Amino acid sequence: MKNSQHLKAYVQMHPDNKMAWYLLGKEYYKNGQHGKANYCFNQAGEVYEAFEHSKVPAEMLREYEEGLIRENRQRHESRLRLRRGLLALLLLLLLLIPSAVAPGVNLDESGAPVPEAAAGDPEEPVAAKPAEEETTPVPAVLAFTAAGEDAASAGQALAATLKNREAPSKTAVLAMKKSGRWLIWKKNLPLAAVIEQSAKGKVVYQSYDPAACACEPPEAGGLKKQAQIWQGKQEELAALWSAIRSYNSSKGKPPESLKELTRPFPGNVMGETTPLMKQEFAALRAASALQPLPASPQPSPAVTTEGTAAVGGSGNGEDTANRSKGQPPFFSSPLAIIVDKQNHRLAVTSGNIILRNYAVGLGGEKTPEGEFVISDKVVNPNGHDNGEFGSRGMQLSDTNYAIHGTNEPDSIGKDESLGCIRMKREDVEELFAMVPMGTKVQISKGVLPDELLLPEERYPSGTPLDQTNPNKVYHWLN
Template identity: 30%
Template sequence: MDKVSFLQEKSAFHMKYPEQSDLSFYRWFTQQHPDEAIGWYHLGQAREAQGDTRQALAAYRQSLFAKQGPYYDEARDAYQKLLREQSRQGWRNRARLLLASLAFLYAQFVFSPGPLQDGAPAASAQPQAVPASAPAPVQPHVEVIAVPATLSPKELQSQVRRYVEARRPALAQPYTVLVVPEVPGSPLFTPLLFYQPKQVLGVLQYNPVSRTVISQRWFGSPASFDAGATLAAARGDLAVEQQTLQHVLTLRNSLYRYYQQKGTLPASLADLAGSYPGNYLPQVPLPPKRLLLKSYPYHPHAFQSGSAWASLRDVLPLPGYPEPLSPLAPLQVRLSQKSHTLQLVSGTHLVRSYPAAIGKNDSTPEGYYTILQKINQPRGHDNIYGTRGLVFQGNGYAIHGTNHPESIGTSVSLGCVRLFNAAVEELYTFVSLGTEFIISNAPVPAQPWSNPALFILPAGPEEETPNVIYTWLH
């Protein structure tokens, strides 16, 4: 529902019930339309204006289960902002107690020389300067689009031609389009940023400046993408572009979550790769050699708190490639219990899809969570937790690997979510502390998604907890 329709509903409600308040309308609207984020957002705003933080958080949290639409992003940002304010208030209360104690001690010992007197000037903390670097050279851009299986060869070529003529008006150099068979559950004629083609129906090179097709080749039947010299250049170009997109998305998400939790950006990207429990990332990824960059450009001065996620395009730009037409969004992990499928998504983009094992007898709790801890090589008897663990609830719930790979795809655990070890290592790479995790019992079908090559950043001993034996609900 768009904003205009929402306001029309509100006007009709007040005409019918003139004695009712706006709050009453928001409550009524969320009962009638529980999957519309716009209602939950306004209900949260009204509760927050009343000073009812608990009810405001509950409303904002409900919006996260709603479908993508107007005020979905605003509700998520309001939720995180309120959580940060609660955290800051707790710290302020503790700081006041600490200052009161220090003031008392100072009054007692003000005339005593010693540790209270220090002649050394305090060093001011200055953010590290970001060295200027030359921009990355423009790279060959590749788009993967899926097309309906019902099109005749002539219709297929005609519709792909209309697609390229209508897309990418800002591009100033030729680009390649890989046409693949329909991917059930995914949009048609829309770039699939993180899809690894297995078969292709055609490949086309287009010049958006002259609006001409440079070259094209169509296959009578789906051809293997992994074989043949014809597609070798496209394979290499797509691999580098997907790698770069993954790096930038991972870094932006980590910066965004860091800001949500701390209220500021780190002085340098290296601060994201700290030791446990501050390990947002295991490492900071390095750009592909083709980009001719020693590191990804980082401009924290370009950050705008009022548009935190959107401004990260300037804080950490995507080098060498155009920003996706459908914008990237903060990463979310979503678990469909019905289909035993865990998905990593960025707005409308599916980034990864993994089969998962969940709890028996509905013991995996449905709801909204965030990643609280990331642990490399979590200790447990017989290596039952595999190689990585991501805690999402403090009383024993985690996403982790397994020493029983045959259990993946079933409901056998006591509540935890199991993945293959390679999958949890990749998820551990992508997902930073504070990333949202939504568990739903909705009957979402598993997509036959083809993940790109594994993206795993090695985790070090500083991310381990060797003295802790975990008792997660395995």
């Protein structure tokens, strides 16, 4: 299996190397993964035909394969050395940060020192305080963020935590794996590091990756539990943030209340709300009002290279306060949908992060490519949940194409539709609940990873009954 992993990494870096595709297919076939093997053989094209119908010595193929694997291992070791070097540089920079400004000296917006109100040692208070107050430590505000697992991405996330932060602060960074151009958002992301900044400006960095720091990290059970709670909130905030931004884009102003987003069909920008959404609506609306609307035309989400560097709080009120000052939630880019016709995948994305990756049924060349928006969201299309369109339907840009459920679940992963995008019931109901009206949809080929991303605990998908449309018969190209 290790050979398969190295060869897979090689073809991701060199997708035009047909010989590498052929050798990867041979490895998959040897391991009994015939479906993946056939896909690789198709990518290999004429190389597969040539080698399968000729008597090429096995030793020659083995030597070529060993060369590819050796090259990939060398590249992996080189990246690991670079990662450790960047981490060491990051640690050095963090150690130098406190010495740049003396503790107790305030700076104005231009960076110039602000004189103290009274002369004397700036670290000592002017008025005497009780002894117990002088020795009582100020608790650090705990927040969370997530970044790519490489040191450069983690460094960017840590730099974001130091910008405009009120000391003391403590931020835990979770690590997302990278797949091609994408970062993968999964439940229970591993803890990568914690950075703590004291009231006097001292910065302490603690890595929780034994391979990166060559150390034995401290126990992080409590932090991991809090991180899981933080992660659970971010998807709900992403859905609400996307709905507010979509409403703002179409109406020219943010919604005045949560009810404006959950009106009966066809005003159902989003589906059912949650207690967290009701709690956070005012802060997210305030943040949205200060965020400029995206310029038109939009760049394709599939080629976005910038990472998410926002910092979300732990739910203790600090993140809400930050958003009321104009800071968006962690998923600062509105949710978007990417459909990959080559891999039969549909992903929910924010910037360059994938939150979900579903298997879908398509129509081959009958499924159009291009950019669309969700123009209609309806529960139980044509009045029932077990028909050809299933229990949910999302129309694409007022066309006859839609993302919907199906009464033919065996067609998922195949090209058997007349052009629409078919999904399993639990998948389409989750998607319907997550993405709002106006969500951008891009259909193309070869842009998504093959790995499915389906959490055991799904996004809340309960939907009010007033999202049906009894006055219309839909004639989507199923």
